[in-house]
Amino acid sequence: KVEAIGDDRYAVTGEMTMRGEKKELRFEMEMTGEGEQRGTKKIGFETTFSIKRSEFGMDYGLKGIGDDVRVTMSIEANGAKG
Numbered sequence: 001k002v003e004a005i006g007d008d009r010y011a012v013t014g015e016m017t018m019r020g021e022k023k024e025l026r027f028e029m030e031m032t033g034e035g036e037q038r039g040t041k042k043i044g045f046e047t048t049f050s051i052k053r054s055e056f057g058m059d060y061g062l063k064g065i066g067d068d069v070r071v072t073m074s075i076e077a078n079g080a081k082g
Contacts, residue, residue: 001013001014002029005028008030008031009028009029009030009031010028010029010030010031010045011026011027011028011029012025012026012027012028012029012047013025013026016051018056018057018058019056019057019058020057021055021056021057023051023055023056025049025051027047027049028047028049029045029046029047029073029075030045030046030047031043031044031045032044032045032046032074034079040078040079041078041079041080042076042077042078042079043076043077043078043079044074044075044076044077045074045075045077046072046073046074046075047072047073048070048071048072048073049070049071050068050069050070050071051068051069051071052067052068052069053065053066053067053068053069054067
């Protein structure tokens, strides 16, 4: 699910599955730009958020490696056709 929450900002809700563990995530994504390439409109989005490895059943090395993992996602999508 994607909801507009401000100028070029969106709240995204979805499911992430790792190692058979499914969790609902909600994070904010920002539109980073738009343009045209070979006649096709392009739109860019980016986000960074954290997850805990332990929530997905990964408990090896929590003291040494840590539990928090930073996820960075950049997306380039085709815009709607007019």
